[in-house]
Amino acid sequence: MLDSSQIKEQAISLGFHKVGIADAQFSYQDDATANLEKWLALGYHADLTWMTNSKRGFLQEYMPGVRSVICLALNYYTGHQHSTSEGYGKVSRYGWGRDYHKVMSQKLKQFSKWLEAQEDGIQTRFCVDTSPVQDKVWAQRAGIGWIAKNSNVITKDYGSWVFLGEILTNIPLTQDDPSTQHCGTCTRCLDACPTQAITAPFIVDAQRCIAYHTIENREPELPPEIAENLEGWIAGCDICQDVCPWNQRFAQETNITDFQPFPENISPKLTELATISDQQWEKRFQGSSLRRIKAWMLRRNARANLKIREANK
Numbered sequence: 327m328l329d330s331s332q333i334k335e336q337a338i339s340l341g342f343h344k345v346g347i348a349d350a351q352f353s354y355q356d357d358a359t360a361n362l363e364k365w366l367a368l369g370y371h372a373d374l375t376w377m378t379n380s381k382r383g384f385l386q387e388y389m390p391g392v393r394s395v396i397c398l399a400l401n402y403y404t405g406h407q408h409s410t411s412e413g414y415g416k417v418s419r420y421g422w423g424r425d426y427h428k429v430m431s432q433k434l435k436q437f438s439k440w441l442e443a444q445e446d447g448i449q450t451r452f453c454v455d456t457s458p459v460q461d462k463v464w465a466q467r468a469g470i471g472w473i474a475k476n477s478n479v480i481t482k483d484y485g486s487w488v489f490l491g492e493i494l495t496n497i498p499l500t501q502d503d504p505s506t507q508h509c510g511t512c513t514r515c516l517d518a519c520p521t522q523a524i525t526a527p528f529i530v531d532a533q534r535c536i537a538y539h540t541i542e543n544r545e546p547e548l549p550p551e552i553a554e555n556l557e558g559w560i561a562g563c564d565i566c567q568d569v570c571p572w573n574q575r576f577a578q579e580t581n582i583t584d585f586q587p588f589p590e591n592i593s594p595k596l597t598e599l600a601t602i603s604d605q606q607w608e609k610r611f612q613g614s615s616l617r618r619i620k621a622w623m624l625r626r627n628a629r630a631n632l633k634i635r636e637a638n639k
């Protein structure tokens with residue numbers, strides 16, 4: 327039988343920064359499924375209707391016969407800092423470099439092929455972000471890190487600057503111990519969130535979150551209570567991670583060159599983005615995860631920042 331340690335060695339040799347294994351049986355109705363249902367009932371998913379896919383709480387529905395979940399993480403921290411200069415916008419770190427879905431999928435695909443070649447009958451399915459799978463919940467169960475009060479998974483080696491993915495497989499494997507929680511009495515992220523989107527420890531309401539509004543909101547204008555509190559963000563928001571003591575102490579520069587920022591993404595000029603044409607956008611964001619923010623949304627986000635800065639002068 328294939329050994330878990332062989333699998334972990336292969337993951338590290340493919341360039342993953344962390345790997346852990348969870349037993350897929352965890353997916354039967356438990357706290358995480360119940361929490362997801364409560365979160366959805368409160369409407370905290372805003373317009374993200376794909377979050378209601380019933381498979382998300384039941385892994386067996388997504389991959390019948392799944393026995394193990396191999397969880398993987400890629401460190402994306404690059405050491406650059408967000409601009410605080412007047413007239414410049416802020417892009418969250420996840421969006422600085424090449425699209426992480428592409429970078430991680432490529433590695434996951436290679437890993438799956440290797441795994442399937444080890445023994446007859448091994449089946450795999452890989453996921454990163456877009457599948458109806460709770461990436462953070464599985465990462466916590468596999469010992470990668472804990473779901474923190476800001477709702478991100480924090481690792482002891484890299485802080486929360488990690489992207490998460492999984493390989494689901496039909497083979498039984500030795501599982502790791504789940505991570506324990508290390509937020510303690512800290513509340514820095516809750517206190518720092520400018521829109522009070524962390525409604526209680528561990529719970530984020532997307533309707534109040536700047537990341538949701540700058541990336542996912544498809545309305546022509548942002549709600550006033552969000553627009554007034556953008557603080558320069560035009561693509562995502564890193565505030566609740568930047569203030570986290572774990573990130574301040576344990577972030578490490580990544581060795582993945584694809585995650586180094588496209589130079590124009592670190593401190594984009596707000597007036598440039600407010601008038602960016604569809605053609606300019608097409609050229610500028612090739613291969614970037616910021617493509618999810620269409621040209622008109624980027625113009626909207628930049629204009630909202632300029633408007634509030636003008637009003638506050």
Ligand code: B12
Nearest residue numbers: 358361365418455461477478479489490528530537562563
């Ligand atoms: C929907 C989504 C969003 C939404 C909602 C955020 C959220 N916290 O759910 C929005 C658009 C706002 C968002 C923003 C961001 N996202 Co996002 N997002 C997701 C997605 C697709 C699903 C997350 C999910 O399942 N949410 C549902 C809730 C219920 O789950 P949860 O937050 O894990 O909550 C758990 C507990 O906290 C608790 N709990 C939660 N609600 C409740 C309610 C009650 C009553 C109780 C008792 C308990 C409880 O139970 C849950 C399970 O046990 C995942 C990818 C994936 N497929 O998993 C990426 C993902 C979470 N996002 C990611 C990132 C990077 C971000 C941003 C940092 C991007 C940015 N810089 O702008 C921000 C962070 C905002 C924040 N503080 O959470 C990464 C996180 C990596 C990491 N280290 O954790 C993920 C994992 C993508 C990836 N594959 O790497 N995201």
Ligand code: SF4
Nearest residue numbers: 519535536563565566
């Ligand atoms: S990403 Fe920004 S708006 Fe969303 S919870 Fe964190 S600090 Fe609040």
Ligand code: SF4
Nearest residue numbers: 474475509512515570
């Ligand atoms: S800022 Fe404090 S409470 Fe928030 S995630 Fe970090 S350690 Fe946890």
